[in-house]
Amino acid sequence: MKELIIADSNIPFVESMFKDMAKVCLLDSSLINNKTVQDADILLVRSVTRVGKELLNGSRIKFVGTVTSGYDHIDLDYLSSKGIKFFYAPGCNSNSVAEYITAALLFLHRNYNINLREISLGVVGVGNIGSKVVRKAKALGVKVLQNDPPLQRKTGESGFVQLDDLMKCDIITLHVPLTFEGDDATYHLFDEERISAMKPGSILINTSRGSIVETEALLKALGSGHLCTAVLDVWENEPEINTDLLSMAAIGTPHIAGYSVEGKINGVIMIYNAVCTYLNVNPNWNPEGKLPPPQVSxxxxxxxxxxxxxxxxxxxxxxxxxxxxxxxxxxxxxxxxxDGKEYFNKLRKExxxxxxxxxxxxxxxxxxxxxxxxxxxxxxxxxxxxx
The missing domain is CATH 3.30.1370.170 (Erythronate-4-phosphate dehydrogenase, dimerisation domain)
Known part of the structure; x- marks a missing residue:
């Protein structure tokens, strides 16, 4: 008997990928709940679905995959306690986010009269995404400073600076995971004290997670003029965002920086290969000829x-x-x-x-x-x- 896969209907190509190896049931994310997943063996989700005891209790699920580069919506401790295998897609949309940052820098040049060759960009987090941001920014002629304590400890490489030294940059862009404990905890990493230390008139870009930045502190800095502006793709309490913050930002978007077609497909393929390994099936699906054409070829x-x-x-x-x-x-x-919450989700879904x-x-x-x-x-x- 084939395994039953419950998958978010907004994950591209998932039905054609798995139809030969499993029974696939596609559900809107709003319909993925404890009742609908009870008989499933495998669950495939996006970041909008929180996966833990409330969702999985009593189900027969033994594999959870998320087609996202982060996993702060997944209760890893619960999955581990139940022997449920887990897989995510680190770096799948890294180039998409880096291109978003590139577009943002060029927007700031055009609309804020910023000569990119005369400014410094501080990159906080130089992993899959941050490293690509560094390369693209340098290609534009931007002077780049890099901060990543965990990576610096791991590699022993020079070329990194302390976060305090990054505060002198004209623009700071954040590319770190959301963590709450340890020496490198990032929850409210940019709080009132940190934002106050930023260069007067500088700009903050956040495409990582909303809670890396303390909303009230950013509102205060923008309102006082300490910061020139902000570019924000992520928000605390998504999808119920702070509209005052949106009105003050130069650019605001609904957590879509990583939403290129390639970014989505990369994540799906990574999960597909993981499921194939789990089911001991040889992967044979590829996206060749299946992607939509670019807007301009x-x-x-x-x-x-x-x-x-x-x-x-x-x-x-x-x-x-x-x-x-x-x-x-x-x-x-x-x-x-x-209505704003529904609209936020609608923009992402469509x-x-x-x-x-x-x-x-x-x-x-x-x-x-x-x-x-x-x-x-x-x-x-x-x-x-x-x-």
């Missing part, structure tokens, strides 16, 4: 139009408009709390197709080959025009 650059940073901004805009995500999200400001930069080919003339090098550095497929 090819861009040609024959000459300079304005400065190079504006040109890079215009190229990125054709593939991903962070401003559109912000504009759609701000409609939440006109809603009551309950997020439009967003392909990563590499899906777009950029042809550059020899006279602007330096632009091609920058675009290649942030992830585009670049070729030089043959004359």
């Amino acid at each position: 090819e861009i040609k650059i024959n000459r300079m139009e304005g400065d190079d940073q504006n040109l890079i901004y215009n190229v990125v805009q054709q593939c991903y408009s962070i401003e559109n995500d912000d504009k759609n999200f701000r409609k939440l400001l006109d809603m009551n709390a309950e 997020y439009p197709v967003r392909r990563e930069f590499a899906a777009t080919s950029v042809e550059v003339a020899e006279s602007v080959s330096h632009i091609g090098k920058i675009l290649n550095g942030i992830g585009f497929s670049v070729k030089q025009k043959i004359t």
